[in-house]
Amino acid sequence: MVISQTSVITTCKPVAMPLDPLNRSQMSNTKERTFLEAVERGDKPTVIRCLQQPNPVNVNCTNMLGRSAIQIAVDNENVELVEILLHQEGVKIGDALLYAVTEGVYKIVEMLIDHPSITLEMLGRDWSKAQKGYEESSDYSSDISPIILAAHCNQFEILQLILQRGANIEIPHMLSCSCQACQEKVNEDSLRHSLFRINSYKALASPAWISLTSPDPILTAFKLSWELQKLALKENEFKDTYIQLNDQCKKYACDLLDQCRSSEEVIAVLNRSSESEEEEEEEEDLESSVPAKLTLSRLKLALKYEQKQFVSHPHCQQLLTSIWYEGLPGWRKRNGLTKFLLCMGLILIVPFMAVYYLIFPRSKIGQLLRSPFMKFLYHSASFGVFLILLILCSTNISNPNDRGNIRGPPPSELEWLIFLWVTGFVWAECKQLWEEGLKAYTRQWWNWLDFMMLSLYLATFCLRLVAYLQIESGKYGERVLPRKDWPIMDPSLFSEGLFAVANVFSFSRIIYLAQANQHLGPLQISLGCMLIDIGKFLFIFFLVLTSFACGMTQLYWYYFNSRVPEDPLAFVSLGESYATLYWSLFGITAKHDLKIQNSQTFTEILGRLMFMLYHCMAIIVLINMLIAMMSNSFQTIENHADMEWKFSRSKLWMGYFDEGSTLPSPFNLIISPKSIYYAICYLKNKHNKSGKDKPHFKGTKRRISIGSVKPVPAPTPRRELTDVNSTGTMAQTRIIMNSDKPPKEMKYKPPLPTQSSFKDEHHYQDIMRRLVSRYIHQFKKDRQLDGVNADDLLEIKQDISSLRYELREDRKRESYHSANMLQSTKQEILSLIQEFNMTNHPRQIKAGQSQSIQNISLDRGRINDKGQVLSPSELEQLKEDVIVGICSKLHESLQTLQGVERLPSIDSDLYTTHLYTQL
Numbered sequence: 027m028v029i030s031q032t033s034v035i036t037t038c039k040p041v042a043m044p045l046d047p048l049n050r051s052q053m054s055n056t057k058e059r060t061f062l063e064a065v066e067r068g069d070k071p072t073v074i075r076c077l078q079q080p081n082p083v084n085v086n087c088t089n090m091l092g093r094s095a096i097q098i099a100v101d102n103e104n105v106e107l108v109e110i111l112l113h114q115e116g117v118k119i120g121d122a123l124l125y126a127v128t129e130g131v132y133k134i135v136e137m138l139i140d141h142p143s144i145t146l147e148m149l150g151r152d153w154s155k156a157q158k159g160y161e162e163s164s165d166y167s168s169d170i171s172p173i174i175l176a177a178h179c180n181q182f183e184i185l186q187l188i189l190q191r192g193a194n195i196e197i198p199h200m201l202s203c204s205c206q207a208c209q210e211k212v213n214e215d216s217l218r219h220s221l222f223r224i225n226s227y228k229a230l231a232s233p234a235w236i237s238l239t240s241p242d243p244i245l246t247a248f249k250l251s252w253e254l255q256k257l258a259l260k261e262n263e264f265k266d267t268y269i270q271l272n273d274q275c276k277k278y279a280c281d282l283l284d285q286c287r288s289s290e291e292v293i294a295v296l297n298r299s300s301e302s303e304e305e306e307e308e309e310e311d312l313e314s315s316v317p318a319k320l321t322l323s324r325l326k327l328a329l330k331y332e333q334k335q336f337v338s339h340p341h342c343q344q345l346l347t348s349i350w351y352e353g354l355p356g357w358r359k360r361n362g363l364t365k366f367l368l369c370m371g372l373i374l375i376v377p378f379m380a381v382y383y384l385i386f387p388r389s390k391i392g393q394l395l396r397s398p399f400m401k402f403l404y405h406s407a408s409f410g411v412f413l414i415l416l417i418l419c420s421t422n423i424s425n426p427n428d429r430g431n432i433r434g435p436p437p438s439e440l441e442w443l444i445f446l447w448v449t450g451f452v453w454a455e456c457k458q459l460w461e462e463g464l465k466a467y468t469r470q471w472w473n474w475l476d477f478m479m480l481s482l483y484l485a486t487f488c489l490r491l492v493a494y495l496q497i498e499s500g501k502y503g504e505r506v507l508p509r510k511d512w513p514i515m516d517p518s519l520f521s522e523g524l525f526a527v528a529n530v531f532s533f534s535r536i537i538y539l540a541q542a543n544q545h546l547g548p549l550q551i552s553l554g555c556m557l558i559d560i561g562k563f564l565f566i567f568f569l570v571l572t573s574f575a576c577g578m579t580q581l582y583w584y585y586f587n588s589r590v591p592e593d594p595l596a597f598v599s600l601g602e603s604y605a606t607l608y609w610s611l612f613g614i615t616a617k618h619d620l621k622i623q624n625s626q627t628f629t630e631i632l633g634r635l636m637f638m639l640y641h642c643m644a645i646i647v648l649i650n651m652l653i654a655m656m657s658n659s660f661q662t663i664e665n666h667a668d669m670e671w672k673f674s675r676s677k678l679w680m681g682y683f684d685e686g687s688t689l690p691s692p693f694n695l696i697i698s699p700k701s702i703y704y705a706i707c708y709l710k711n712k713h714n715k716s717g718k719d720k721p722h723f724k725g726t727k728r729r730i731s732i733g734s735v736k737p738v739p740a741p742t743p744r745r746e747l748t749d750v751n752s753t754g755t756m757a758q759t760r761i762i763m764n765s766d767k768p769p770k771e772m773k774y775k776p777p778l779p780t781q782s783s784f785k786d787e788h789h790y791q792d793i794m795r796r797l798v799s800r801y802i803h804q805f806k807k808d809r810q811l812d813g814v815n816a817d818d819l820l821e822i823k824q825d826i827s828s829l830r831y832e833l834r835e836d837r838k839r840e841s842y843h844s845a846n847m848l849q850s851t852k853q854e855i856l857s858l859i860q861e862f863n864m865t866n867h868p869r870q871i872k873a874g875q876s877q878s879i880q881n882i883s884l885d886r887g888r889i890n891d892k893g894q895v896l897s898p899s900e901l902e903q904l905k906e907d908v909i910v911g912i913c914s915k916l917h918e919s920l921q922t923l924q925g926v927e928r929l930p931s932i933d934s935d936l937y938t939t940h941l942y943t944q945l
Contacts, residue, residue, distance in 0.1 A: 058087040065095045068104050077114060085114040092164070094118065100125045100134055108134050112141055119143055121163045127175045127184055135184050139172075139191065149173055149193035169222040177229035182802055185234050195230060198223045201260055224267055227254065231271040233278045233805065237798045241791065244279050244295065244324065251275035252331045279328075280335040283342065285800040292341050294793045299323035320349070322683065329677055330469070338672035350679055353397040372400070373407040380693040387700045395689075398682040405682075406539055408690035412447045413536075415440055416529050433505055433518050434493035448483045450691025455480060457687060470677070471554075472538045475531060482528035489521035541678045547671040548663060555659040563652045570648065574640040575603035581633055597633070610637075611644060 057076060061083045064072035073095075076083045088094050099107040100122045111117055119138055126134040138144060145152075153171035166175070173193045176185040199208050211219040229235055231250055240246040251272050258268035286292045297320055325346075328336045336342065351357050357365070372379075383392050394400060419440045437445065455476060459467045467473050496502040496517065503513070512519065537553070540546035582597040596606040596615070609615050663670050687694065 055083075055087070057081075057083050062087065062089050062095060062098065065098045065104075065107060066102070068102065068107065070106060070110070073107060073110065077110070085111060085116065086118050094120065094122070096120075096122045097125055100129065100131075100138075103129055103131050103134070105131070105133055105137075108137060112137060117143075121166060123172050124163070124166050124170065124175055127172055127181060128179055130179065130181050130184065132183050132187070136187060139187070146192050149188050149191060151196050167218075167221065167225075169218070169225055174225055174229040177232040177235040178225075180232055180234040180805070182234050182238065182806070186238055189238060195226060195235070197230065198226045201257065220261070220264065224264055227257075227268070227271055231275050233274075233281075233801070236275075236278060237802060241794075242298070243794065243798060244282055245298070245327070247275045247279040247282075248327060248331045248333060251279075251333070255332075276333055276335050279333060280339055281804075282797050282801055283336060283339050285797045285804070286341050289345065291793050291797070292345050293320065294790055295797075296322050296325045296342065296345060298790055322680070325676075326680060329673075329680060330466070334666075334669050334673040337676050338669040343672055343676075346676060346679060349683065350398050352399075353394045354399060357399075369403060372403060376404055376407060376690075376693075379404075380689050383689065384693075384696060384698045387698065396685070398679060401682045401688060402542070402679075405687075405690045408447070408450075408692075409535070409539075412444070412451075412691075413532060415444050415447065416532060419444060420529065431506055431508055433503070433507060433512065433516065434490070434495075434497035435518075436494060437490065444483075445487060446692045446695075448480060448487075450693075450695050451476070452480050452484070454687055454691060454694060458681075461684065461686065472535075475535060475538070479528055479531035479535065482524050482531065486521045486525040486528060489517040489524065493517035493521065538678075541671070541674045544671060547674060548667040551670050551674055552660045552663045555663060556656045559655040559659050560652070563648070563655065567644070567648055570640075570643055571604065571607055574636065574643075575600060575607055577636060578607070578633065579603045581629060581636070585629075607640060607644075610641070611649075 061073065061076040063069075064076065077085065085096075086094055089098075093101075096108060096111045096117060096119060099111060119141060123135070123138045123144065126138055139149070149172050151171065154168040170178075171193075173185065173188045173195055176188055177195070199205065208219075211222075231254065236243045236246050236250075254268045254272040254275065258265045258272065261268065283292070283295060286295065299321065325337065325342065347358075360368075379391065379395060382389075383395050386392055395404075419438075455473075458473075493516070497505050537550050540550045578597040579600050579602075583599065585598075597603045606615050689696075
């Protein structure tokens with residue numbers, strides 16, 4: 027049976043759409059549909075006709091997607107249509123402002139912001155409140171305000187415009203904040219609260235926001251990057267987002283440094299100190315007349331916040347290299363053999379150089395010794411001599427055979443030298459701890475290695491001293507005694523064991539010095555990352571080992587009393603189980619060690635199966651997993667080997683840039699005349715300060731007036747944006763003093779800063795302004811070079827469509843005007859002829875005969891101005907004059923039309939060429 031197509035169509039029913047995502051009811055009105063289609067095409071004349079009285083269309087009508095006319099016009103970047111729609115009464119802007127910010131059309135955004143329905147609060151945090159009562163947009167969530175969206179899109183000009191209007195971004199509270207507002211938001215909708223925090227941090231981390239609102243963009247990027255890195259560890263659900271924002275802040279700081287064009291700008295950026303450091307430097311400058319030196323405070327901060335891209339930047343590394351080889355011109359141009367011979371010669375004359383430096387510290391040689399490279403060379407040579415002493419002490423060269431049985435022997439000459447070197451190392455570490463502080467000192471893992479190494483040596487010396495004193499007292503046995511008869515808790519045994527472990531740490535410290543080499547440095551960094559992977563692996567391996575050790579012990583401990591003495595001790599206790607399973611990984615445990623006499627067959631079979639399963643888990647799975655983890659860590663470091671090595675080398679170099687610790691151990695134990703002079707000056711300054719009437723308050727900043735009883739707390743500064751320059755580079759800030767709340771943590775500062783501080787601040791601000799300006803220009807240039815995308819093609823299509831309808835409307839207007847002009851000219855000619863005939867033949871005209879007279883005049887009666895009949899030649903001349911007059915009249919009338927061009931026919935090729943030239 028064949029069913030016709032018509033019957034199939036007539037029997038089909040409409041498919042039900044339960045979700046109804048498209049609003050079909052909005053398209054029922056034909057006039058509204060025409061209006062929205064005209065807005066979509068850019069048909070301005072049709073839009074104007076739809077909005078005219080007496081039956082104007084609803085300007086807030088929406089299409090099937092819920093988009094209004096003004097949203098469509100903004101999305102198409104049609105400025106003229108947006109201007110027309112904004113003049114309509116009752117227009118609702120809604121998300122059109124967000125569309126305008128996304129498109130980046132400054133003029134449209136300015137027109138929308140100036141509309142009376144948009145208030146200042148709506149540009150910022152109150153945008154979501156203003157959108158209540160309306161259906162939430164499909165493109166933007168309710169917490170996306172115009173200022174946040176402008177920061178997300180990095181629209182510098184638009185963000186500057188919104189900032190000038192007084193809008194601001196509210197900084198999110200801490201993740202652990204338990205205030206009432208945060209608790210209410212979490213209880214209301216925890217996901218919306220988390221997304222609001224992420225959107226806020228996206229705006230705060232955008233280059234546009236930091237460039238326009240921060241007086242110190244690099245410092246702001248550092249701190250925000252560190253905060254985002256901590257948030258990535260706390261909020262694991264959005265870890266990838268926070269890590270991406272962290273990388274964005276790091277890249278922004280690196281891009282600003284990349285805009286430096288001279289060493290002066292690089293030094294100004296890297297030498298910039300924080301507020302607390304500036305206050306300390308100002309106090310030091312007031313106390314002494316020593317000029318400020320290169321401190322590289324910003325670089326130290328970058329090392330603290332782990333800004334690897336910033337530290338490894340070529341501009342930064344070039345400055346560090348020039349400081350590192352200061353005093354040694356041409357060193358980098360020499361070959362390897364020459365460098366080696368010069369280093370060996372400098373090492374051999376260390377004692378003479380040290381004595382000369384102690385006597386003449388301010389001489390040229392003294393300045394050379396204070397250079398970072400010479401300090402590194404001499405400290406490394408000193409540590410190398412210390413390792414040679416350890417090697418000699420560990421051999422039988424310095425220890426005769428008979429000393430093996432002596433309890434508490436007196437130290438030998440080599441041991442006294444080792445003690446001297448260790449004392450110098452301890453003194454250097456104490457000075458480093460005093461200068462850097464406990465937090466900065468403990469942040470470096472190599473300082474922990476030095477601390478453990480020196481602690482073991484000090485414990486060794488103390489135990490040797492205790493053993494010597496015990497034997498000298500005669501109350502703890504004989505001095506010479508075979509080692510097998512020594513007491514278990516003999517201090518000499520413990521001192522020897524600690525000394526051996528300390529030797530291991532000492533030789534391991536050589537790896538730290540490998541960071542200075544470009545070939546060994548990446549390997550050392552990879553080794554450190556692998557140790558972290560090994561630590562993670564050992565935790566999992568310990569769980570697996572414990573599970574099998576407990577199971578095997580539970581299976582075999584019943585046979586402990588029934589075994590024969592020749593049976594192995596495997597798995598009879600928990601300790602033996604651990605040892606057996608561990609050594610079995612290296613093939614030390616044999617198969618027959620698992621067999622126990624007088625055991626059941628089931629127990630033996632099950633024990634072997636568990637032992638086999640343990641080897642599958644440990645060797646096949648866990649060991650290969652460890653290899654994969656270590657390979658991944660090595661490959662990660664290898665992919666960024668240059669950056670990782672330069673960052674580690676910079677941390678090594680920075681330890682030698684600061685003043686102090688010039689002489690290596692053990693020469694640093696000698697009290698120099700310079701140290702005595704500094705100590706006297708320090709005590710003198712302390713004595714002078716104690717007699718002054720302006721004491722220092724540690725941890726608080728107070729204004730002290732003479733004779734006052736209670737200190738007056740300094741007002742809390744509040745930052746307010748006042749102006750953004752026309753180039754869109756940096757927002758100028760001013761401090762408004764607000765004394766409502768007392769400061770929590772302040773420090774005393776002189777009431778009036780010095781003139782040099784003002785000059786340095788102005789110089790730094792000027793350099794930052796230039797860097798940010800260059801960055802903005804470079805950013806916009808890169809955005810223009812991204813190429814043509816789909817949005818650009820749609821804009822071109824919209825422009826072509828708008829121009830098409832404008833030209834079509836102009837053609838209609840021109841044709842209509844030409845027709846009117848022809849008709850009016852015809853009527854004027856006829857009226858003139860009629861008037862002429864009536865004037866010259868008044869007797870021949872009768873009532874009701876005007877039309878006949880007119881026809882007679884046109885067909886037969888041809889007379890001139892003298893009343894005579896016109897000849898054929900005169901009649902042709904009259905026709906030509908009339909035609910010329912009509913053409914001139916039309917030409918003059920067409921020229922009076924403003925903005926109207928005489929266009930060719932639409933069907934002709936010339937019209938297509940004209941349209942192309944207009945585009």
